[in-house]
Amino acid sequence: MSNATSPSPEAAAPVPASRAPLLSVNGLRKHFPLKGGLFGRTTGVVRAVDGVSFDVAEGETLGIVGESGCGKSTTARLLVDLITPDDGQILLESRRLGVDLDVRELRRHVQMVFQDSYASLNPRLTMEDAIAFGPRVNGMPAAKATALAHELLAKVGLEPRRFAGRYPHELSGGQRQRVNIARALAFSPKIVILDEAVSALDKSVEAQVLNLLADLKKELGLTYIFISHDLNVVRYISDRVMVMYLGEVAEIGPVETLYANPTHPYTRALLAAMPSMDPDRRTEEAPLTGDPPNPINPPSGCRFHPRCAKAEGVCSAGSPGLFKLPSDRHLVACHAAIPGSGHSLAEMPA
Amino acid sequence: MTMPLVEMKDVTVRFHGARTVHAVNGVNLTLMPGETLSILGESGSGKSVTLKTLLRLLPENRTEIGGEVRVAGADVLSLDGRALANHRGGVVSMIFQDPMLALDPVYTIGDQIAEAVMRHEGVSRQAGLARALDMLTRVRIPSPERRMKAYPHEMSGGMRQRAMIALALACRPKLLLADEPTTALDATVQIQILLLLRELQREFGMAMIFVTHDIGVAVEVSDRIAVMYAGEFVETGTVRQIIREPRHPYTKGLLAANLHGAVKGERLDAIPGAPPALETKPTACSFAPRCPVRLDGCESARPPVAHFDPGRMVRCIHAVEPAMA
Ligand SMILES: Nc1ncnc2c1ncn2[C@@H]1O[C@H](COP(=O)(O)OP(=O)(O)OP(=O)(O)O)[C@@H](O)[C@H]1O
Ligand SMILES: Nc1ncnc2c1ncn2[C@@H]1O[C@H](COP(=O)(O)OP(=O)(O)OP(=O)(O)O)[C@@H](O)[C@H]1O
Ligand code: SF4
Numbered sequence: 001m002s003n004a005t006s007p008s009p010e011a012a013a014p015v016p017a018s019r020a021p022l023l024s025v026n027g028l029r030k031h032f033p034l035k036g037g038l039f040g041r042t043t044g045v046v047r048a049v050d051g052v053s054f055d056v057a058e059g060e061t062l063g064i065v066g067e068s069g070c071g072k073s074t075t076a077r078l079l080v081d082l083i084t085p086d087d088g089q090i091l092l093e094s095r096r097l098g099v100d101l102d103v104r105e106l107r108r109h110v111q112m113v114f115q116d117s118y119a120s121l122n123p124r125l126t127m128e129d130a131i132a133f134g135p136r137v138n139g140m141p142a143a144k145a146t147a148l149a150h151e152l153l154a155k156v157g158l159e160p161r162r163f164a165g166r167y168p169h170e171l172s173g174g175q176r177q178r179v180n181i182a183r184a185l186a187f188s189p190k191i192v193i194l195d196e197a198v199s200a201l202d203k204s205v206e207a208q209v210l211n212l213l214a215d216l217k218k219e220l221g222l223t224y225i226f227i228s229h230d231l232n233v234v235r236y237i238s239d240r241v242m243v244m245y246l247g248e249v250a251e252i253g254p255v256e257t258l259y260a261n262p263t264h265p266y267t268r269a270l271l272a273a274m275p276s277m278d279p280d281r282r283t284e285e286a287p288l289t290g291d292p293p294n295p296i297n298p299p300s301g302c303r304f305h306p307r308c309a310k311a312e313g314v315c316s317a318g319s320p321g322l323f324k325l326p327s328d329r330h331l332v333a334c335h336a337a338i339p340g341s342g343h344s345l346a347e348m349p350a
Numbered sequence: 351m352t353m354p355l356v357e358m359k360d361v362t363v364r365f366h367g368a369r370t371v372h373a374v375n376g377v378n379l380t381l382m383p384g385e386t387l388s389i390l391g392e393s394g395s396g397k398s399v400t401l402k403t404l405l406r407l408l409p410e411n412r413t414e415i416g417g418e419v420r421v422a423g424a425d426v427l428s429l430d431g432r433a434l435a436n437h438r439g440g441v442v443s444m445i446f447q448d449p450m451l452a453l454d455p456v457y458t459i460g461d462q463i464a465e466a467v468m469r470h471e472g473v474s475r476q477a478g479l480a481r482a483l484d485m486l487t488r489v490r491i492p493s494p495e496r497r498m499k500a501y502p503h504e505m506s507g508g509m510r511q512r513a514m515i516a517l518a519l520a521c522r523p524k525l526l527l528a529d530e531p532t533t534a535l536d537a538t539v540q541i542q543i544l545l546l547l548r549e550l551q552r553e554f555g556m557a558m559i560f561v562t563h564d565i566g567v568a569v570e571v572s573d574r575i576a577v578m579y580a581g582e583f584v585e586t587g588t589v590r591q592i593i594r595e596p597r598h599p600y601t602k603g604l605l606a607a608n609l610h611g612a613v614k615g616e617r618l619d620a621i622p623g624a625p626p627a628l629e630t631k632p633t634a635c636s637f638a639p640r641c642p643v644r645l646d647g648c649e650s651a652r653p654p655v656a657h658f659d660p661g662r663m664v665r666c667i668h669a670v671e672p673a674m675a
């Protein structure tokens with residue numbers, strides 16, 4: 001398949017392959033020590049993010065999906081340096097974090113919006129103060145910061161005269177999430193990471209916020225990383241989608257390619273697990289049995305092998321690694337798709 | 351002729367306290383034995399309160415319940431003592447989003463199920479344990495003999511959900527109330543639990559009321575759907591009718607907002623505004639402030655209720671006169 005489906009109408013022209021990506025992540029790794037026992041000793045590690053690499057082009061939306069605990073939020077928190085990676089590199093416009101890019105600058109350019117709109121707002125700050133807070137801490141004069149807050153409130157569809165003086169408990173969930181978005185925008189970021197940012201909203205309100213995100217993206221030329229478990233929403237909003245399983249990338253590719261031609265058996269199962277929406281074609285068989293295993297002692301080789309119907313000896317013996325398929329920007333980590341891997345479904349090497 | 355299993359007539363639920371909440375405002379419902387209904391609606395629309403009314407789980411001193419509720423011939427609102435205890439768990443049982451609301455953390459799964467069966471059916475402990483093992487097998491918990499001795503915290507999320515279902519169905523209730531039991535589960539586990547419920551519902555011939563805010567989930571598990579908004583059913587019908595010919599503007603908006611088949615890059619047909627606060631008794635159409643096809647009369651009087659086939663109802667002024675946007 002060509003890349004014809006990749007850019008959404010509001011995105012600029014397709015990014016030329018030669019241009020460096022806006023954000024680039026290489027071999028990102030984060031293991032959390034697991035404390036236990038009488039003396040709180042480390043009894044193991046949670047391999048939350050285990051060698052994750054991907055690029056994000058300017059102006060695109062990268063969706064991240066995968067089941068609970070697969071490392072989506074940990075990846076997001078690593079990207080804004082809320083936690084420090086054990087290994088790996090983060091590059092923004094080819095400048096490497098910790099080398100020629102400092103944390104302050106990274107955080108200004110990469111902002112994050114979380115799921116829980118209530119917990120992310122200070123109950124004692126009015127909306128205008130909540131939005132103005134960041135810029136003021138960064139040295140903006142108070143009056144200017146307040147004016148900016150009003151401008152941003154208007155931008156996210158909350159009339160400043162009515163909403164500037166309100167406290168979080170005086171807003172609905174959808175309104176609070178708009179304020180959180182305004183707060184992220186106060187830094188004029190290049191990238192906004194939305195971690196389940198619309199998941200807690202009612203369906204009818206979620207659609208309003210998705211429209212808002214599309215408008216803001218167009219107007220401000222933003223780049224989004226959109227984390228969600230809702231595959232319908234991810235399909236609608238994303239240009240490319242990354243599927244994670246147990247701390248690793250299973251598959252990444254243009255949204256329509258991935259939805260129409262999922263290559264990794266886990267991606268296929270995830271899509272097949274979506275409720276049907278057609279009363280005459282209800283799901284008859286669950287695509288997978290069992291729960292996802294926990295990332296403390298992940299299975300050897302391909303981490304999906306204990307649940308995979310196509311697993312063979314080669315799958316538990318070695319980790320497949322991300323392989324670039326011939327179609328544009330489509331990568332998959334599955335032995336069955338890698339020529340010469342030794343999997344019976346794989347092509348022979350050319 | 352078969353008698354309905356559940357009949358709710360003009361049921362209202364009002365909470366008193368720091369502020370009054372008109373949570374349920376005139377719900378009518380008839381459910382036949384073995385039938386499954388999904389109640390679909392947004393947060394705060396009164397779905398859980400409707401279920402809790404059927405089990406009399408609401409705080410007695412602050413709750414004012416009006417109307418009539420009959421389940422399997424019993425007048426639920428006047429049950430007490432042993433009859434109420436038998437109603438809960440014997441005739442009607444409930445499963446939740448959080449299985450820890452139903453499971454006791456200090457007893458093993460096997461003991462909890464056995465105890466419930468002994469209490470409701472007066473059987474021996476041995477018979478209770480045998481039923482427990484049978485139920486754990488039916489909900490397809492791997493190595494059920496071993497899991498009999500497991501505590502809830504020793505199980506994964508999906509397994510706890512199965513254990514809760516085993517407990518709820520152990521006494522063969524006629525009606526299972528399911529309050530978003532799969533909302534917190536991973537997608538690949540959710541579909542397993544939905545299929546399991548569908549299968550057990552058929553096998554035991556029980557009726558089910560399934561509360562969800564996810565239309566896809568409602569399609570997977572139920573025969574009929576009731577769409578709830580601000581404490582009222584605004585539309586009821588078969589799953590096909592609701593999905594293919596929705597007639598209430600709110601149902602239409604909800605289907606559009608589900609993004610199934612939404613076109614990339616095109617604006618979504620979002621319903622503006624947010625649901626009402628329910629502090630006063632509705633005197634107009636509760637959806638009027640957000641409705642794209644509102645007429646002048648909608649904000650001053652209660653909309654008429656149009657009944658089509660039995661079970662097909664629409665609460666909207668346009669439903670009576672066919673011209674609709
Ligand atoms: N601070 C921490 N200490 C220990 N373990 C952690 C910490 N943060 C995350 N984890 C673990 O790392 C794994 C990945 O967690 P993460 O929050 O990234 O998952 P997720 O994909 O965002 O899941 P969800 O969909 O539930 O939000 C999980 O097993 C989680 O329990
Ligand atoms: N015990 C109670 N006391 C006072 N108000 C209550 C009580 N239980 C529920 N309510 C209120 O009644 C209304 C309906 O609540 P209900 O729990 O039925 O909503 P729901 O449709 O189940 O929503 P959700 O999808 O969020 O679970 C809400 O406004 C809620 O705050
Ligand atoms: S590598 Fe093997 S086990 Fe893993 S997804 Fe591919 S076929 Fe399945």
Ligand code: SF4
Nearest residue numbers: 635638641648666667
């Ligand atoms: S009664 Fe009026 S306001 Fe209510 S849904 Fe129908 S058209 Fe809209």
Ligand SMILES: [Mg+2]
Nearest residue numbers: 072073074195
């Ligand atoms: Mg997360």
Ligand SMILES: [Mg+2]
Nearest residue numbers: 397398399529
């Ligand atoms: Mg509820």
